[in-house]
Amino acid sequence: MQEGKADIHDIPAEFRTPLDYAVTRQADDISATVKAALRHDETMLAFQPVYPVSGGETPVLYEGLSRILDPAGREIVAREYISLLSRTTTEREIDVASLRIGLKALRLVPKLHLSINMSARSIGYGRWANMLMHELKATPGLGRRLVLELGETSVTELPELVSDLMRAARPFGVRFALDDFGAGPMALRRLRDFTFDIFKIDGQFVRGLATREENRRLVRSLISIAEEFGGTTIAQSVENHQDAKLLRKMGVPYAQGYYYCAPTLFPEWLPASINQAGQRRR
Numbered sequence: 473m474q475e476g477k478a479d480i481h482d483i484p485a486e487f488r489t490p491l492d493y494a495v496t497r498q499a500d501d502i503s504a505t506v507k508a509a510l511r512h513d514e515t516m517l518a519f520q521p522v523y524p525v526s527g528g529e530t531p532v533l534y535e536g537l538s539r540i541l542d543p544a545g546r547e548i549v550a551r552e553y554i555s556l557l558s559r560t561t562t563e564r565e566i567d568v569a570s571l572r573i574g575l576k577a578l579r580l581v582p583k584l585h586l587s588i589n590m591s592a593r594s595i596g597y598g599r600w601a602n603m604l605m606h607e608l609k610a611t612p613g614l615g616r617r618l619v620l621e622l623g624e625t626s627v628t629e630l631p632e633l634v635s636d637l638m639r640a641a642r643p644f645g646v647r648f649a650l651d652d653f654g655a656g657p658m659a660l661r662r663l664r665d666f667t668f669d670i671f672k673i674d675g676q677f678v679r680g681l682a683t684r685e686e687n688r689r690l691v692r693s694l695i696s697i698a699e700e701f702g703g704t705t706i707a708q709s710v711e712n713h714q715d716a717k718l719l720r721k722m723g724v725p726y727a728q729g730y731y732y733c734a735p736t737l738f739p740e741w742l743p744a745s746i747n748q749a750g751q752r753r754r
Contacts, residue, residue, distance in 0.1 A: 499556055505542050506553050507562055514541040515569040516747040517577070518735035522587075522706055522728045525720040532726060533619065533706075535587045536577070537735050538570045541749055559593060567594040568603065573746060575607045578614050580743045587619035587649055587670075592626035595633040608644040615644030619670065622648065624656020631665055638667060649706075654694045663701050671698035673724070675709025682714035688722070695723055 521531030649670035710729030
């Protein structure tokens with residue numbers, strides 16, 4: 473038997489096929505790599521600007537996107553670990569790392585407005601919750617520049633925790649965004665239970681908007697729903713001029729995507745003390 477390759481007789485009985493075994497081993501490897509990166513602070517945020525669709529060169533907001541490095545300094549592709557680590561302590565630690573970097577950026581860049589992704593499951597995680605509330609109390613005005621961005625699925629699963637966080641953070645000026653709006657399982661009646669300031673229209677409805685009538689109908693409906701609940705809209709994944717032009721005509725005020733700017737780890741305004749994992753490898 474060649475070294476490094478598993479003979480079929482070496483595969484544990486609980487796995488039905490060699491493929492099952494290989495997939496499980498790969499998942500274990502990814503999980504171990506992410507955990508090691510968190511222990512060694514090999515995490516960063518990539519910053520993607522949000523622009524008014526009416527034009528202008530000044531972003532109204534940046535979204536901070538989690539980036540994790542493997543031992544060789546390569547980015548671990550997010551889709552490889554997001555679903556794998558869902559509902560685990562490691563998922564919460566990723567949120568802790570993102571929040572830590574984001575809060576530091578807000579402290580050091582007084583004009584920065586930043587949206588930070590999170591799972592609702594992190595609200596009940598002491599390290600995340602304590603870090604957030606400590607910073608909001610210690611740094612006056614910081615909360616007015618912070619947006620916490622939650623996905624529909626985790627909001628639907630833990631509505632009480634989300635409501636608790638909104639009540640605790642809103643007095644500090646924190647705003648809330650519903651990510652991937654329209655793609656998740658949330659029933660419209662549940663939106664009455666929350667007060668989201670921003671609804672981020674999922675990219676699957678935005679891509680090809682100019683050529684797909686069904687996408688245009690869906691986006692119009694999502695805009696109407698967001699307005700009904702008192703929120704503004706941001707279109708995600710805008711990739712071309714035609715879609716951007718149509719979004720403006722439809723009344724979407726803000727947008728982000730590769731048409732405007734790709735996420736970047738080192739924008740010119742970012743202090744050198746942030747994203748140090750990447751700075752060490754440049």
